[in-house]
Amino acid sequence: MCTLELLSSRKIDSFRAMRKQETDLLISFIREAAGDHAAVDLTAKVSSLSADMSCRMIMGKKFEVSEFDERGFSAVIQDAMKLAATPNLGDYIPQIARFDFQGLTKKMKKVGTVFDNFLEKIVEEHIQCSRNDNNEEEDKAKDFVDVMLGFLDSEESEYRIERPNIKAIILDMLSASIDTTSTTIDWALAELIRNPDILKKVQKELETKVGVERMVEESDLESLDYLNMVVKETLRLHPAGPLMLPHKAREDCTINGFHIPQNASVIINAWAIGRDPHAWTEPNKFFPERFVKSDIDFRGHDFQLIPFGSGRRSCPGIQLGLTVVRLVLAQLVHCFDWELPNGMLPGELDMTEVFGLSVPRAKHLLAIPTCRLVHK
Numbered sequence: 271m272c273t274l275e276l277l278s279s280r281k282i283d284s285f286r287a288m289r290k291q292e293t294d295l296l297i298s299f300i301r302e303a304a305g306d307h308a309a310v311d312l313t314a315k316v317s318s319l320s321a322d323m324s325c326r327m328i329m330g331k332k333f334e335v336s337e338f339d340e341r342g343f344s345a346v347i348q349d350a351m352k353l354a355a356t357p358n359l360g361d362y363i364p365q366i367a368r369f370d371f372q373g374l375t376k377k378m379k380k381v382g383t384v385f386d387n388f389l390e391k392i393v394e395e396h397i398q399c400s401r402n403d404n405n406e407e408e409d410k411a412k413d414f415v416d417v418m419l420g421f422l423d424s425e426e427s428e429y430r431i432e433r434p435n436i437k438a439i440i441l442d443m444l445s446a447s448i449d450t451t452s453t454t455i456d457w458a459l460a461e462l463i464r465n466p467d468i469l470k471k472v473q474k475e476l477e478t479k480v481g482v483e484r485m486v487e488e489s490d491l492e493s494l495d496y497l498n499m500v501v502k503e504t505l506r507l508h509p510a511g512p513l514m515l516p517h518k519a520r521e522d523c524t525i526n527g528f529h530i531p532q533n534a535s536v537i538i539n540a541w542a543i544g545r546d547p548h549a550w551t552e553p554n555k556f557f558p559e560r561f562v563k564s565d566i567d568f569r570g571h572d573f574q575l576i577p578f579g580s581g582r583r584s585c586p587g588i589q590l591g592l593t594v595v596r597l598v599l600a601q602l603v604h605c606f607d608w609e610l611p612n613g614m615l616p617g618e619l620d621m622t623e624v625f626g627l628s629v630p631r632a633k634h635l636l637a638i639p640t641c642r643l644v645h646k
């Protein structure tokens with residue numbers, strides 16, 4: 271259902287205008303900062319842009335910080351992500367699971383209740399809205415909850431879903447899309463600011479293919495070969511899901527002499543594979559040119575580069591994720607030049623990572639913008 275109904279090319283395309291509205295808001299904000307020569311917290315801005323886009327696409331509207339819980343939407347999502355990523359001793363020693371020594375079950379139940387109340391409200395609002403609005407709406411306007419409600423309790427549909435499934439899928443979609451997309455943009459920007467020659471090359475490509483009199487549009491993205499190599503290189507060094515999601519062995523097998531029993535959890539370290547010196551020359555260097563004349567792609571066929579996983583359970587949001595990453599990155603470097611605050615040199619930018627379900631930057635990326643485009 272995700273692949274065919276929610277994340278199909280047609281559906282993704284139906285949110286193109288929404289993505290433009292949201293990126294325009296960010297660009298206007300940054301233009302003002304450029305006028306004041308003020309530093310912008312790019313990490314925070316890109317993170318809320320990603321959350322706003324996902325919320326509008328999935329639930330039809332974005333949320334004010336306080337609407338969700340007193341701590342705000344992103345804070346609760348991040349708590350849930352942290353909990354999901356914490357190793358639970360009870361998973362390894364089942365006899366002690368019921369004692370919940372780490373207090374994880376208790377915390378999960380608490381976060382679960384916050385989410386459930388919120389998701390109930392969303393589903394109920396959508397049901398009420400569709401009752402009040404009987405004139406057939408264009409498919410274009412339908413958010414993910416509307417689409418899923420169309421399959422609710424349906425005898426004919428091949429998707430047998432009920433209300434709890436809808437709530438679970440909303441949550442899956444939110445947690446799978448917000449941080450992955452925003453951390454990828456954040457790292458790409460940080461790498462570009464740290465490597466001014468590469469940033470200049472991206473800007474040169476944009477000047478040649480788009481010019482300086484209009485903004486980048488989604489229809490330009492396919493032609494931006496160098497930008498696309500920058501995104502690939504970013505995903506090699508900074509895969510948003512470093513350990514992907516846990517998989518399970520369907521049958522006994524032996525890999526490189528290691529016996530993997532049926533049903534064992536299998537965790538694949540995409541982060542380490544992307545930096546493996548047996549697979550990559552100068553693996554720690556940010557060097558997008560390594561992909562010139564190379565067939566290596568990130569769609570799961572080349573096992574040295576698997577930021578979206580591989581096979582049946584690979585990421586169904588790859589097209590959407592790449593569209594948003596490329597669009598926002600292109601806009602930010604096309605519209606602005608960037609310099610680090612307090613006279614910091616590009617080479618001094620702190621690139622420390624925090625490990626979890628995703629690998630965000632330890633320190634927010636702050637930079638001062640200067641406008642580049644000719645405004646009419």
Ligand code: HEM
Pocket residue numbers: 272277442443444446447448450451454509510511514515516576577578579580582583584585586587588590591592595
């Ligand atoms: C740059 C952005 C993104 C990256 C790097 C990324 C990466 C990944 C990875 C590594 C997995 C696990 C694959 C595996 O274990 O084999 C995954 C799964 C998933 N992703 Fe993405 N993702 C991104 C964006 C998105 C977006 C925008 C959505 C949708 C709204 C999405 C939806 C999902 C879902 C639903 C799964 C679970 C699939 C399953 O278990 O069958 N992702 N993603």
